[in-house]
Amino acid sequence: MQKISGIIVIIIGVLTIAQSQVKNIPCIQNETSMTYFIVHPLHKMESTSKDVSSIVRIDPSNKTVQAVSASVDVTTFNSGNSNRDSHAMEVIDAISFPEASFTSSSVISRGDSLFASGKLTFHGISREITITALQQWVEKKLIIHAAFTISLTNFQIERPSLLLVPVEDELRFSLTTAYAL
Amino acid sequence: MKLCDRKSIVLLFLCFIMGKELLLAQNSERQTDSTAAPPVQSVVFQQDSASRVSQTRLLPKNISFGEQLMWGENGMMRSIGIVPALSPQERKFELSLRRTMLTTHQIGGFISLGLMASTVYFGQQVLNENHDPARRRSLLRTHKTLIAATIVSYTATGLLSVLSPPPLIRRDENSTTTLHKTLAWVHVAGMILTPIIGQAIKHSGTNYDKVAQFHQIAGYVTTATFATSLIVITF
Numbered sequence A: 001m002q003k004i005s006g007i008i009v010i011i012i013g014v015l016t017i018a019q020s021q022v023k024n025i026p027c028i029q030n031e032t033s034m035t036y037f038i039v040h041p042l043h044k045m046e047s048t049s050k051d052v053s054s055i056v057r058i059d060p061s062n063k064t065v066q067a068v069s070a071s072v073d074v075t076t077f078n079s080g081n082s083n084r085d086s087h088a089m090e091v092i093d094a095i096s097f098p099e100a101s102f103t104s105s106s107v108i109s110r111g112d113s114l115f116a117s118g119k120l121t122f123h124g125i126s127r128e129i130t131i132t133a134l135q136q137w138v139e140k141k142l143i144i145h146a147a148f149t150i151s152l153t154n155f156q157i158e159r160p161s162l163l164l165v166p167v168e169d170e171l172r173f174s175l176t177t178a179y180a181l
Numbered sequence B: 001m002k003l004c005d006r007k008s009i010v011l012l013f014l015c016f017i018m019g020k021e022l023l024l025a026q027n028s029e030r031q032t033d034s035t036a037a038p039p040v041q042s043v044v045f046q047q048d049s050a051s052r053v054s055q056t057r058l059l060p061k062n063i064s065f066g067e068q069l070m071w072g073e074n075g076m077m078r079s080i081g082i083v084p085a086l087s088p089q090e091r092k093f094e095l096s097l098r099r100t101m102l103t104t105h106q107i108g109g110f111i112s113l114g115l116m117a118s119t120v121y122f123g124q125q126v127l128n129e130n131h132d133p134a135r136r137r138s139l140l141r142t143h144k145t146l147i148a149a150t151i152v153s154y155t156a157t158g159l160l161s162v163l164s165p166p167p168l169i170r171r172d173e174n175s176t177t178t179l180h181k182t183l184a185w186v187h188v189a190g191m192i193l194t195p196i197i198g199q200a201i202k203h204s205g206t207n208y209d210k211v212a213q214f215h216q217i218a219g220y221v222t223t224a225t226f227a228t229s230l231i232v233i234t235f
Helices: A002-020 A082-091 B003-033 B040-046 B065-071 B076-080 B088-128 B133-162 B176-202 B205-232
Strands: A023-026 A033-039 A044-049 A052-059 A064-073 A099-110 A113-122 A125-138 A141-151 A170-180
Touching (some): A023 A170, A044 A082, A052 A170, A082 B088, B065 B076, B088 B205, B133 B176, B176 B205
Antiparallel strands (some): A023 A052, A033 A170, A052 A064, A064 A099, A113 A125, A125 A141
């Protein structure tokens, strides 16, 4: 009887250790995308990239996100108008800075909401920002929907213009990432 | 402490170690599968330093024949020595030049449209003036001056676009830019035909009204197409 209880203790111990391990999980590539929204007095436009890389550090035992990082190849954004995308790449100097990235320094989880603070590097400029996200823990997947807004001026980006009228300074991003648990 | 309890503790300790090793091995395997993610403790924070280096193409895949001829890797502009060999730094200069040329192209488009509309207006006034020959001659002079100004402005505007360095990317797609360029074929044809028909009015003799009407329609159609090509770019 004592042997059995000893084995049970061992099994529980191993399972506890297994559960308490944090995991670094890369995103599922074809379920991850990033879109930016830009507003011009004449019209609004959006451009999406599927070429997003992201890694999340989670603690599966209590389903918490501990850290997150993401990067995107800025040359892969597609608005359906390559002339416009090319213009966007010119203003963000995609030849010198082909990648934008975010690395969290702290992540706070409140219910379904996530607040990831960290460093956003875009156009070769790094700024501290806080990204608000919605986390969905579905059966074997973690899905994160994040949104944030930046100021083009703050990242030393000249606002692109159409018919001599520049776009608004605010550039809104939305990011959807999925991770297989 | 009983022997069995001690055994259990030792076994528990061994399982703890084995379990940890097993998990580390699993993590390592997962990371190998997932395109070489960095080690567990530093993955998130090493991501930006170890980020992918994107091989940005300097010239678009779908570079047009004209662009290839002028701005390609061995294009005319480089072989003559007007611009240096293709390099990221040089390409940045060319994209800046392209932006300047296309911004001027936009301004030129508005100026040309203004001149074209004025030409059409004075052309219509010439056709309407049937009573005062002196006024008609004066209107015709203004019409001809505006024709010359329109042709110069229109040609310069078109060349700014045609001769500009290629963009960074170009995809096969149907966009407002595609429509803008398609309409350009129509107004270019109009800009060639309208003055030719205008010249033909002089020698039209008894067909004066008919030829003048052709010229009038060609002028209106060209102006409308040109205006449309300007408007579509805003959508």
